[in-house]
Amino acid sequence: MITFIREQQSEIKEKKSKFLGFSFFVKSKAEVKEKVEKLKKEYKDAQHIVYAYRIENHNIKEKFYNGKEPINSAGKPLLYLLQKKSLVNCLIVVIRYWGGIKLGRGALIRVYTKAAKDVIK
Numbered sequence: 001m002i003t004f005i006r007e008q009q010s011e012i013k014e015k016k017s018k019f020l021g022f023s024f025f026v027k028s029k030a031e032v033k034e035k036v037e038k039l040k041k042e043y044k045d046a047q048h049i050v051y052a053y054r055i056e057n058h059n060i061k062e063k064f065y066n067g068k069e070p071i072n073s074a075g076k077p078l079l080y081l082l083q084k085k086s087l088v089n090c091l092i093v094v095i096r097y098w099g100g101i102k103l104g105r106g107a108l109i110r111v112y113t114k115a116a117k118d119v120i121k
Helices: 029-042 075-084 105-120
Strands: 008-014 017-025 048-056 060-065 090-097
Touching (some): 008 105, 017 029, 017 105, 029 048, 029 090, 048 075, 060 075, 075 090, 075 105
Antiparallel strands (some): 017 090, 048 090
8 A cells, every 4th residue: 555755736727627636645534624625715716626535544445525526426436546556644635616617527527637646646
């Protein structure tokens, strides 16, 4: 299993929407909640805050949240990426400022995944 050593950020623009990616080292659900709440306060004008995490203590606990995006178009691809890369004790958050143009499910999956890949390189 692999984990993050330092926090990373990324930014992607797609059809007037801006996606901000963040990665964090976390060891508990309480840390996940703390990081997500801090970002919600800092980026309170964002339309969507999406995240996924995997935590390993004695077993792996994982979860994703779609942040009001269509079902499985945002959080689930982030979790899948963490699983595919065998990452644990990691939290990925992607914040979206909506640009007024609908991207469609396929484009959402691609852009959220790209923002996440950029912070786990």
